Amino acid sequence: MDILGIDEAGRGSVLGPMVIAGVIVPEKMDKVLERMGVKDSKRLTPNRRTILSRKLRKMFEYEIVVISAREIDELRANGINLNEIEKNAMESIILKLKPEKTIVDAVDVKAERFQENLCNDTCCNVVAEHKADDKYIEVSAASIIAKAERDAHINEINMDYVNFGGIGSGYPSDPTTKKFLTNYTYDEMPDFVRKSWATVAKMK
Known part of the structure; x- marks a missing residue:
């Protein structure tokens, strides 16, 4: 089978x-x-x-x-x-x-x-x-x-955002991911960010 x-x-x-x-x-x-x-x-x-x-x-x-x-x-x-x-x-x-x-x-x-x-x-x-x-x-x-x-x-996104220090694994517990979300100061988060997630909503 x-x-x-x-x-x-x-x-x-x-x-x-x-x-x-x-x-x-x-x-x-x-x-x-x-x-x-x-x-x-x-x-x-x-x-x-x-x-x-x-x-x-x-x-x-x-x-x-x-x-x-x-x-x-x-x-x-x-x-x-x-x-x-x-x-x-x-x-x-x-x-x-x-x-x-x-x-x-x-x-x-x-x-x-x-x-x-x-x-x-x-x-x-x-x-x-x-x-x-x-x-x-x-x-x-x-x-x-x-x-x-x-x-x-994720590797492709990390390469695109190497000047930001990368995005890490993309999981909320990852320090690099947290740092990226905290330090991203542009008006709109990139499309690869799940904006409906509580982790992101708290930063608005």
Whole structure:
């Protein structure tokens, strides 16, 4: 059975896009992924993620959805919360790749509810669990692709804003990210800033 793993990167970031990736792993390929060193992307160095992501993209069918900071702000302004934004992206990946089975990292506090909604909306066999990226190698593979894609976007922004000292990882806890937001004195924050985030709103 071919299994589609789906995961995201950048959900809680204040800067940059949220990236959702899906990768189809054919039956009996899990051992190959284990030998490659595939695991939850958070347990890998950025360089290792990049290398593995390139290999995975060459080996398997995959799909990536990149949702910009501006899109996130606009959707939230229209009453669509982050869970719905991510769920809609997952649905688009499932409907495009048409897998026999899908495993996703649940974004709802109630994983069963999230699973049921995805099953109903896609007519697909879906398993949704918390920390699925650490339990299922298919989701680990998706997490690597998603994180490497987001890393590339953040690296590009860092290069563009090197004279500002860079933007860091884009997460609110990052001192470089905090410094960038605090020291950016122009009238309007750049498009890669999620202006609807509380971290940014407090600075207005």
